Every structure is written in structure tokens, then in C-alpha cells.
Amino acid sequence: MILLQVRNVTKRFGGLTAADDVSFDVSEGTIKALIGPNGAGKTTLFNTLTGFDRPDQGSVLFDGVELVGRRPRDTVRAGVARTFQNTQLFDEMTGGENIMVGRQAHLRRGFSAAMLRLPASLAEDREARQEAGRLLRLIGIEEWVDTPAGDLPAGIRRLVEIARALATGPRLLLLDEPAAGLNATEARELVQTLFRVRDVGITVVIVEHHMGLVMDVSDEIVVLDRGSKIAEGPPRMIQKDPAVVAAYLGGETDDDA
Amino acid sequence: MSGRTLRALAPLVAAVVVAVVPLAVSDRFLLKVFTFAGINALVVIGLALLFGHAGQVSLGHAAFVGIGAYTCAVCTVRLDWPWLLAFAASGALAALGGLVLALPSLRLKGHYLAMATLGFGELMTLAFREAEPITGGVDGFGGIPFPTLGPFEIGGAASLYWLVWATAGLALLAVYNVTSQRPGRAMRALHGSELGAQACGVDIVGVKVRTFVVSALLAGLAGALYASVVGFVSPSVFTLAASITFLAMAVLGGTRSLAGPVAAAVLLTLLQYLDALIPGIPRETAQTIQTYQEDIYGLAIVLVVIFAPGGLASLWRRRTRGGEPS
Numbered sequence: 001m002i003l004l005q006v007r008n009v010t011k012r013f014g015g016l017t018a019a020d021d022v023s024f025d026v027s028e029g030t031i032k033a034l035i036g037p038n039g040a041g042k043t044t045l046f047n048t049l050t051g052f053d054r055p056d057q058g059s060v061l062f063d064g065v066e067l068v069g070r071r072p073r074d075t076v077r078a079g080v081a082r083t084f085q086n087t088q089l090f091d092e093m094t095g096g097e098n099i100m101v102g103r104q105a106h107l108r109r110g111f112s113a114a115m116l117r118l119p120a121s122l123a124e125d126r127e128a129r130q131e132a133g134r135l136l137r138l139i140g141i142e143e144w145v146d147t148p149a150g151d152l153p154a155g156i157r158r159l160v161e162i163a164r165a166l167a168t169g170p171r172l173l174l175l176d177e178p179a180a181g182l183n184a185t186e187a188r189e190l191v192q193t194l195f196r197v198r199d200v201g202i203t204v205v206i207v208e209h210h211m212g213l214v215m216d217v218s219d220e221i222v223v224l225d226r227g228s229k230i231a232e233g234p235p236r237m238i239q240k241d242p243a244v245v246a247a248y249l250g251g252e253t254d255d256d257a
Numbered sequence: 258m259s260g261r262t263l264r265a266l267a268p269l270v271a272a273v274v275v276a277v278v279p280l281a282v283s284d285r286f287l288l289k290v291f292t293f294a295g296i297n298a299l300v301v302i303g304l305a306l307l308f309g310h311a312g313q314v315s316l317g318h319a320a321f322v323g324i325g326a327y328t329c330a331v332c333t334v335r336l337d338w339p340w341l342l343a344f345a346a347s348g349a350l351a352a353l354g355g356l357v358l359a360l361p362s363l364r365l366k367g368h369y370l371a372m373a374t375l376g377f378g379e380l381m382t383l384a385f386r387e388a389e390p391i392t393g394g395v396d397g398f399g400g401i402p403f404p405t406l407g408p409f410e411i412g413g414a415a416s417l418y419w420l421v422w423a424t425a426g427l428a429l430l431a432v433y434n435v436t437s438q439r440p441g442r443a444m445r446a447l448h449g450s451e452l453g454a455q456a457c458g459v460d461i462v463g464v465k466v467r468t469f470v471v472s473a474l475l476a477g478l479a480g481a482l483y484a485s486v487v488g489f490v491s492p493s494v495f496t497l498a499a500s501i502t503f504l505a506m507a508v509l510g511g512t513r514s515l516a517g518p519v520a521a522a523v524l525l526t527l528l529q530y531l532d533a534l535i536p537g538i539p540r541e542t543a544q545t546i547q548t549y550q551e552d553i554y555g556l557a558i559v560l561v562v563i564f565a566p567g568g569l570a571s572l573w574r575r576r577t578r579g580g581e582p583s
Binding site for chain 2: 050052072073076077081082083084088089090091092093097098100101102104105106107109110111114115116117121122124125128149161164165167168
């Protein structure tokens with residue numbers, strides 16, 4: 001089943017076309033990678049999928065529902081979660097609290113219920129805490145539950161952000177360069193984490209420069225170059241695609257990816 | 258005693274200490290000073306939520322105190338309302354003012370709220386002075402009766418003290434409940450990273466507006482208490498200097514904390530009445546301190562920002578454990 005349909009998405013910033021008529025599908029339960037040289041439009045595409053940017057043209061259908069024009073919190077509610085290239089953790093809060101914030105969209109009790117310590121509000125909080133604990137264990141970072149996020153090592157920060165995104169209860173998880181700044185061991189652990197996430201039924205789209213990791217985890221790859229899609233297919237096909245090889249070897253000098 | 262037991266007992270001990278002050282202090286003026294400390298604490302509890310948790314700066318909270326004070330004055334004197342109703346109306350009107358101010362300015366990014374509150378504060382000072390038929394203008398508004406709860410008038414220095422601190426205590430409890438549950442996490446989250454908070458589904462404008470409204474409401478209630486305790490309000494009280502004093506208390510008290518800001522509110526209030534507190538202090542010393550009061554606050558803020566960015570609360574937290582709000 002097709003979970004996400006990206007259709008003819010175009011996004012311009014002044015004279016620059018960051019995404020140019022990009023279309024692709026993501027099947028439910030798979031891991032799809034978006035790759036391409038720096039400035040290829042990968043993050044822009046993520047932003048248009050999650051309500052942080054509105055495309056100039058095109059449509060994004062998530063399980064048949066249009067995501068274009070929705071605010072970030074509404075895409076979260078619809079079941080699309082994301083992480084950021086520069087991790088956006090809440091540094092003053094602990095790892096556990098960070099993940100609890102991921103439950104926000106599902107908690108309904110507000111200020112007055114909290115003020116009065118209504119049982120419903122307390123119950124929601126307990127539920128959020130349990131869910132955070134469950135996700136910490138799923139991702140394998142439970143020993144960091146009480147550490148302020150600002151004190152966490154880079155690799156753990158990436159994982160906490162993934163756990164936080166999972167806390168929103170997504171069907172689709174968008175990861176923006178999750179392996180950036182990770183050492184080889186941490187990258188291997190990340191691969192295991194991604195498989196675990198996929199195995200609990202969550203579809204994953206990943207933007208990544210780490211080619212080894214991309215080839216290991218993805219079922220399919222979309223290659224972008226200067227805003228346009230230049231190739232799409234399973235890893236083995238992409239590795240041999242002449243347009244992809246040209247884009248990487250010809251266009252890019254500062255990033256060996 | 259372990260740190261945890263100490264931590265659990267601390268609020269109880271603090272409450273008892275605050276409650277027995279009138280039994281230990283016989284000096285009526287001194288008791289009034291402690292009562293003012295409670296009124297300031299009530300304002301600062303709201304600011305601690307706004308600044309310390311949600312990271313929003315208000316340079317106009319004295320205006321909300323003023324709205325509450327004048328509302329209470331008009332409702333009790335002119336409209337002859339029961340005190341409790343006037344008290345509620347004071348909070349409600351200040352909250353409404355907060356909503357009207359926050360809705361447009363919080364939709365914008367950056368420091369527009371700080372600017373808007375600064376302008377709002379100045380405007381309200383002007384309004385208190387110029388709207389003579391309602392506020393009494395520069396001459397002020399006098400003859401405000403003591404608070405009454407049903408048939409009981411609360412007029413003694415000790416009962417006023419208890420009324421003020423009971424209100425502050427209830428506000429502290431309510432605000433603590435907010436900070437320790439979902440809304441508090443949302444506030445600290447958007448303070449940490451607005452992008453991250455949005456990605457978690459936090460309604461950042463909604464949370465900021467609600468936080469601002471709650472803090473304006475508490476300031477309004479503090480204003481009503483001030484009017485009833487003093488019996489007289491004048492525009493010279495609700496100025497930018499007062500707003501900055503409140504903010505200084507919140508900054509000095511520390512972020513992600515309520516106990517810290519309350520302690521700072523008490524300390525900085527007592528500083529203004531040093532001569533009453535320490536009988537032996539030379540008159541000139543006390544006067545010098547009062548003359549340079551604003552400079553002392555400014556210096557305190559600078560020192561806090563440089564040496565203890567987390568304020569008083571962080572000094573306490575350093576001894577126990579980091580992370581959770583205190």
C-alpha cells in the first residue's frame with residue numbers, strides 16, 4: 001500500500017528552485033532514502049512534507065489526506081513525525097522529558113485541568129511517562145532518562161530525537177541526516193534502530209549522506225540533484241545509475257558523502 | 258536527612274514559617290512590609306511562569322497590577338460590589354488585557370512581546386493618570402475598603418498578611434501544578450527549541466498566549482490585594498520601574514523555578530525597607546541603598562546573568578540534582 005504520495009512538488013526561494021516538480025511514492029512499512037549532493041533540496045522537501053514550508057505547487061497525500069497547507073502540529077496529528085539535521089532537543093529538559101513532550105499532540109488536558117490536578121490530567125501524564133519509558137527501552141537509551149539533553153553525547157542526542165518523534169505515534173517517520181556526527185559504532189547502532197522502527201510497522205523516509213548506511217537500510221532510494229529527481233529505485237540499481245554517478249562525481253567536490 | 262526528604266519537606270517548612278510570621282512580628286509596619294512582599298511574590302509567581310518557563314519577557318507587568326488595583330477600587334467604592342467579586346473582576350480584567358496584548362504580539366516572532374509590553378505599560382500609566390473620572394488621576398483613588406469575606410472584614414495587619422500570603426500560596430500551588438504537567442513541559446520545550454516543539458505538535462502560539470494570560474491574571478489579583486491593603490492607589494506605583502523590579506525578581510530567582518523567584522521577591526522587597534528590618538542600621542546607609550535601589554537591581558541582574566544564569570534556583574539545584582523544576 002502506498003502511504004505517501006508526493007506529487008509535482010515545487011518550492012522556490014527567490015530565484016532558486018529548491019524543489020522542482022518532484023514526485024515519488026513511499027510504500028507502507030518500507031525505508032526510503034532521499035539522497036543527493038548538498039543543496040539538492042532534500043531538507044526543503046522534508047519541510048514541505050511537515051508543514052514547516054508550503055510548496056508553491058504540488059500536493060502531498062498521506063494515506064489519501066492532503067498535507068499541503070497544514071501547520072506542523074496538524075501534520076504531527078495526522079501521523080507524520082520528523083527529526084532535524086541540527087538536532088532540536090530541549091537542552092534544559094532531561095532525555096525522558098524530551099520524549100514526553102512528543103506526546104503533547106495526544107494529550108488533551110490543558111491549563112485548568114493541570115492547575116486543579118484533575119485525575120484525567122494526572123492520568124495523561126502517567127501515560128506519557130510510561131510511553132517515554134517504553135520508547136527509551138525500544139531505542140536502547142534508557143540509562144539517559146534523567147540526563148539533561150544538553151549534556152548528552154551527539155549520538156545519543158540523535159537517538160533521543162528519534163524517540164521523541166516516535167512518541168508522537170507516527171505512521172511515517174522522517175529523519176533528516178540521523179547519522180551526521182556519529183562514529184562507526186553509533187552508525188551501526190542507528191541501522192539496528194531503524195530496522196526496529198520499521199519492524200514495529202512505522203514507515204521511514206531518511207535523508208542521509210552516509211552512503212554505506214543508506215545502502216544498508218533502504219528499500220528504495222530517490223536521488224535529487226539541484227531540486228530535481230534524477231533517479232529512483234532499489235539501492236543496487238541506484239549505485240549503477242549513470243545520472244547518479246555523474247551528479248556525485250561531476251557536481252560535488254567538497255563533500256565525498 | 259537525605260536530599261529527597263529535605264526536598265519534600267522544604268515547601269511544608271516554608272509554609273509554616275510564612276504562616277507564623279505575624280505571631281512573631283508585633284511591629285505593624287514590619288508586618289505590612291512582609292505583606293507587600295507577598296503581593297510582589299504573587300506577581301513574580303506569574304512572571305516566573307512566563308519568563309522562567311516559557312522564556313517570554315514582559316516589561317509591562319506593573320500595568321496589569323494597576324488594572325487589577327483600579328478595577329478593585331472602582332468595583333468596591335463606586336459599584337459597591339462585594340469584595341470577592343471585585344477581586345475576581347480585577348483578575349479577569351487584567352487577564353483580558355493580557356489576552357488583547359498577547360494575541361497579536363505573540364503571533365510575531367522574536368522580541369515583539371517585550372516591545373509590546375513596554376509600550377502597553379507606558380500607555381496604561383498614561384491612562385491611569387489621565388482617565389481622571391475613573392482613576393482619580395494624579396491625585397489617586399482613595400477610600401478603598403478592606404477586604405471582606407462574606408460578613409468578615411479583614412482589616413488587621415495580621416489578617417491582611419494571612420490573606421495575601423494564602424492567595425500567594427494558592428497561586429504557587431496552581432502554577433506549580435501547571436509547570437509539573439503537560440502545559441509546563443510545553444512551555445519549557447518551546448523555550449528550548451521552537452522548531453522542536455512544533456515538531457512535537459505543541460501549539461506554540463496557544464501555549465504562549467495562555468501563559469501570558471495566566472501571568473496577567475495573577476498580576477491583576479496582586480493589584481486588587483494591593484489596593485485593598487493600602488486603601489489608596491495612584492499612578493506613580495504602576496510604572497516601568499515597577500515592571501523592571503518584578504522582572505528583576507524573576508530573573509534573580511532563576512529559570513525553571515518557582516521557589517527561587519518567590520525568595521527573590523521577598524528579598525528584594527525587604528531591601529526596600531532595610532531600615533525597618535534592621536533597627537540599628539544608620540539612617541544614611543538605608544537611604545543610600547534606597548536611592549540606588551534600581552541600580553542595585555540592575556547590578557544584581559548583570560551578576561546573575563554572568564555568574565549564575567539559572568538564578569538563585571540554580572545555586573540550590575547545584576547542591577541537589579539538576580533537571581526537574583523546583
